[in-house]
Amino acid sequence: MKKITIIGSLIALFIFGGVCGFAIALRIVKNTLNEQRLVQERQREDTKRLKFTPEQIEKTKPLYEQMQKDLTKVKDNAVFGIVDASITLARDLSAMLTPEQQKEFAKLGEERRARFEKSTKP
Numbered sequence: 001m002k003k004i005t006i007i008g009s010l011i012a013l014f015i016f017g018g019v020c021g022f023a024i025a026l027r028i029v030k031n032t033l034n035e036q037r038l039v040q041e042r043q044r045e046d047t048k049r050l051k052f053t054p055e056q057i058e059k060t061k062p063l064y065e066q067m068q069k070d071l072t073k074v075k076d077n078a079v080f081g082i083v084d085a086s087i088t089l090a091r092d093l094s095a096m097l098t099p100e101q102q103k104e105f106a107k108l109g110e111e112r113r114a115r116f117e118k119s120t121k122p
Contacts, residue, residue: 017090
């Protein structure tokens with residue numbers, strides 16, 4: 001019975017770690033990379049500094065749209081990479097912990113999740 005409890009706790013901890021890692025990663029990436037704003041600022045600066053003609057502005061629009069799509073892809077891939085890293089850490093770390101440490105690790109994860117949820121509320 002004790003082994004089943006430990007295995008169940010490890011599985012729950014693994015899943016919980018993945019969810020927390022995903023949530024934290026999503027917040028970090030969203031806050032650091034707003035691709036639409038970034039592309040708009042770059043387009044505005046290029047237009048001003050390079051003194052684009054109205055024709056050039058129209059011709060370059062698809063290029064900036066493509067840049068925005070590319071940045072969105074990068075952001076999406078980064079989120080999944082961060083989630084994978086978080087899941088790997090939780091899995092590998094939990095395998096090294098004593099039962100007492102596993103309980104504390106689960107508690108720590110709950111506290112992190114609560115802080116995250118609090119920080120994302122308007």
